[in-house]
Amino acid sequence: MATAEGGEPPSVLWGLDPVFCAFARLYVKDVLRMRESYQVPGIYFYNSRPIYKVDVLGTVVYKREREDFYCYGVDDGTGVINCLCWKNEQWRETDAPDKVNDPVMAVQIAWMMEVPQLYRQCYDKPFQLQPSDATGSSTVSSIARAAHILKEFIKAKAVAKFRVYDVQDLLQPLISSQPPATSTDQEPGAGPSAGQQLRKLLREVLRVLQDEGTVFCKVKSQDEVYYVTEQDKDLLMAIKDIIRDDSRRDKYAEKGCHILHVLSAVRQRYSPNVSREALELVLKALECNSEIISTSDSYYTMFS
Known part of the structure; x- marks a missing residue:
């Protein structure tokens, strides 16, 4: 798989790693050691896996309150990390949220038993994506090409916002150039239709562009409008x-x-x-x- 500066996988592919879309359960010591991405500030790497949100569990060893936020020190036995909890208007109208009450450490023990398995089975394995069909063409290359097409369209037309049906025809050539999927249980040519493949590709590439910050949805709705961030x-x-x-x-x-x-x-x-x-x-x-x-x-x- 091609790499960007510093040995990182290209940012357009990060959304294909399931860890990137989830809260990674990491030890505090590893969170503190992670290096920041060369491509996108605010994204960090554990080994070769891109991570931007984590789940840590430990004992609160100090608490400081400021006008806009609380600052907690969380100790999981491997290190101490500062955690900020921002206040908002909804929070001001209610009582402060409880802290997790775990007097016999049952929750923390279960968490600490699960995390080593996650490291062995997922986090410590390299970020790799395999070809999706016998021809060698991969989902990765399709999404990377689709992202490039959409970005070039946005740049060339100075697009400020769009809906899915505004751009779906741009990606049609990527679908029509791929052979239909087959399986041992189906007749040759059976599998997802061209329309289904196109909709799936659109969902995946739009998710990648949102993860990068290139586009965002101002209001969540069934007929979503995607706003181009810099426009x-x-x-x-x-x-x-x-x-x-x-x-x-x-x-x-x-x-x-x-x-x-x-x-x-x-x-x-x-x-x-x-x-x-x-x-x-x-x-x-x-x-x-x-x-x-x-x-x-x-x-x-x-x-x-």
């Missing part, structure tokens, strides 16, 4: 307004706004479906245009 002027304005307004507050005046604060505010004011990856693409574009400036790692303020 969404309303999203850009919302992010600029948040950074400009909050940077004037005393608590943000010196360092600026942390990316997680901006993300929380964007989700409350604009759309709850904006991902960190999408936000990072916008922040990078705004910084390249000298509209904002990064004061330190993950902190942003307006360019004066």
